[in-house]
């Protein structure tokens with residue numbers, strides 16, 4: 001094979017901007033929870049595409065939708081209508097709350113859209129604060145949050161490491177400690193228009209928003225006439241065992257952001273906003289060339305159909321607690337595990353040591369996982385993963401975390 005791993009990596013080093021920390025694997029094929037490298041080696045992937053392949057790589061229904069639609073038309077401009085965009089929007093609204101959808105191409109672009117939407121609302125007569133004319137624009141976001149890499153998204157992100165060197169940031173964001181309702185309350189000013197929160201922080205370390213916190217936010221937003229925005233880019237589309245993570249708490253947002261699993265691998269994002277707020281964006285105020293293409297919307301419809309007809313939420317609810325239980329047992333045996341947490345198929349294992357060598361050790365045993373915030377191993381298995389695959393993956397993980405692998409004993413580094 002001409003394309004050896006080293007040759008591809010050498011070309012990246014010469015021609016591709018060095019913005020990612022990459023593992024030395026050249027992946028060329030995927031199916032379900034399995035992925036193959038250019039040398040033909042097979043891996044089990046418990047973190048397929050940062051959660052993008054939430055239905056597994058190349059889900060057959062998504063593939064059928066892609067093939068079928070690409071034979072008709074890939075893209076039409078948003079100056080016209082397409083039946084699939086209408087259907088995808090209708091289904092997303094029916095699964096969540098009464099509102100309207102804007103389709104973007106990525107999670108960050110969904111964040112950008114939400115920022116523009118709530119600012120425009122805050123500047124409108126509708127969005128005027130209590131006893132005050134328009135002109136509200138401030139968004140209260142959370143420390144340790146992650147909202148993407150465009151300028152507004154990094155400005156919304158509550159971690160300095162993602163912001164450093166890119167100043168001046170977009171003004172109008174303040175950050176408060178996650179799960180601290182009083183801090184949110186104290187941060188509200190006459191300029192505040194919205195609160196932005198991930199129901200479970202993903203990149204921030206799988207930190208779960210407490211139910212009391214979410215309920216308190218809803219009450220506070222209602223009292224102060226603020227909009228509540230849930231970034232469900234990572235938690236949405238079944239990841240946590242409900243269509244959207246907010247449904248566990250019953251706290252409905254005013255605006256919700258989706259991407260990642262939404263397209264089953266195809267790049268597409270969405271913003272859903274309650275009807276009265278959505279009306280704030282009028283023709284000419286916001287747009288994107290590719291957003292809501294027939295191809296992307298065909299993928300969304302296939303993803304929704306698969307989650308429904310293949311009973312994938314039920315699978316997540318059956319196996320999610322099983323994973324947590326096994327990891328809890330592991331925690332009891334491994335002194336450097338301090339916490340195991342998560343919901344459904346979104347799981348974090350917090351360590352007292354650097355988790356990255358453990359990710360490497362798993363990879364040599366043909367298991368792909370992620371480490372975030374240096375000390376949190378993160379698992380986002382595909383909802384279609386089989387019990388046998390899950391058991392094999394957990395066995396490898398348990399072996400790596402309990403054994404001395406190639407002289408790199410994790411316990412010794414604790």
Ligand SMILES: *Cc1c(COP(=O)(O)O)cnc(C)c1O
Nearest residue numbers: 106107108146147148202233234
């Ligand atoms: C991944 C992610 C984003 C950014 O999405 P992109 O598609 O990478 O722009 C935003 N918010 C959350 C919660 C995410 O996990």
